[in-house]
Amino acid sequence: MKVVTHSGRFHADDVFASVVLQAALGPIDLVRTRDARIIGEADLVFDVGGVYDPEARRYDHHMRDLPRRADGTPYSSVGLVWRDYGRDALPQLVPDIEAETLETVWQEIDNDLILSIDQADNGIGPVSPGHLALLVEAFNPTWDSTKPYDTAFGEAAETARGVLVRACRQAHASARAAVLVLAAARQARDPRIVVLDRKLPWEKAVYEGGLDEVLFVIYPGEEGGAWYCRAVPPEPNSFGQRLSLPETWRGLQDEAFSKAAGIEDGVFCHPSGFICGARSRASTVELAERAIALGAGRAG
Incomplete structure (x- = not known):
């Protein structure tokens, strides 16, 4: 499957979106470009292209009538990708996840990590110096670096995957704990x-x-x-x-x-x-x- 996002400088939303898609879809051919022809031929496009159409697998959010959450918060590309592909990604991120805890884990990750990236990317939430979004952006090459952006993107994605895996496994542990506590409460004398x-x-x-x-x-x-x-x-x-x-x-x-x-x-x-x-x-x-x-x- 050919998946396209934009070339050049990257942010947390497109980096994390690529990680989610890799987990949900398996091996993908990720191309970073702004070439309209390549974008048009892609099987899935995120964070570029000017089109938001989930049925056509187009997940840009840079338009006047941008996609929003139920509470009005604008989505970033990772929010859209997590919404539609996060549940498919979770069994790869947390191999032992149970069917009964999957939705709980998906929701917790969406409420915390994914939402914070959405807010930061759209400039509507506080972004302190240690915010995850800025840490990911720090992988971009400096002005005097000769490192290619695509290489830097790959390094950022590797770190982002580690963060996402750990967050999902912590959320899974929390969900499993809740199941055990509720079971103990039902059995309480x-x-x-x-x-x-x-x-x-x-x-x-x-x-x-x-x-x-x-x-x-x-x-x-x-x-x-x-x-x-x-x-x-x-x-x-x-x-x-x-x-x-x-x-x-x-x-x-x-x-x-x-x-x-x-x-x-x-x-x-x-x-x-x-x-x-x-x-x-x-x-x-x-x-x-x-x-x-x-x-x-x-x-x-």
């Missing part, structure tokens, strides 16, 4: 306590999965030897808790904490009352149950 068999990011599942009753999340430490009882904040990034741990436990450790909490193998309770721990799963669950029974410090 008490809907206010979710017990996980490993440490993983649970916040997104709690807030986006409708787990409004959950007060505490129980999970093992990464290196073993302890289990933790974490109070759930009332909202993302909050320093409060839906239900704080009892005042009488806070700041205590080991024997003193065990005695105050009424268990045998307590480890600690943080002075702020948002987390405590014990050496066994059973005791840590008991800590959550006792905190609920005491009903102390409910966030307002």
Whole structure:
């Protein structure tokens, strides 16, 4: 398949669009040119040509009536390509992705990485010195360089692929974690306590999965030897808790904490009352149950 984009100086949108298409379509013959004849003969064109027609596989966005997202944000070429080819690209970027998480991963990448490039390319979002768009543009040859633009584009694309692969795999891990947290919540003996068999990011599942009753999340430490009882904040990034741990436990450790909490193998309770721990799963669950029974410090 012959795929065409513009020659010369490149930006993050055309570089990332090429990476998405390589993953979605397999080996492609990518040509960088502004020759109207070559553009007209191509199987797919992006970021050049003056035509936006998805049915004809034409994905330029440099026109007065430019394509926009549902919220009015203008697309860049990678936004258009990700919209139509991102789902096909994901199995190559994340080989073990499951059918049930594919849409979630596609959406997260679109909401974060792809949208930020759309905004930067169209001049409607803040672009700090460390912004991904500027880092990709830095691959363009300097004024005194003899390096061909196509060579530099290939180097930029290799880096962009690494970024996209990592972002997709992180989004996949987050989606898988949400599935596990929701499954644990369904199996919970008490809907206010979710017990996980490993440490993983649970916040997104709690807030986006409708787990409004959950007060505490129980999970093992990464290196073993302890289990933790974490109070759930009332909202993302909050320093409060839906239900704080009892005042009488806070700041205590080991024997003193065990005695105050009424268990045998307590480890600690943080002075702020948002987390405590014990050496066994059973005791840590008991800590959550006792905190609920005491009903102390409910966030307002």
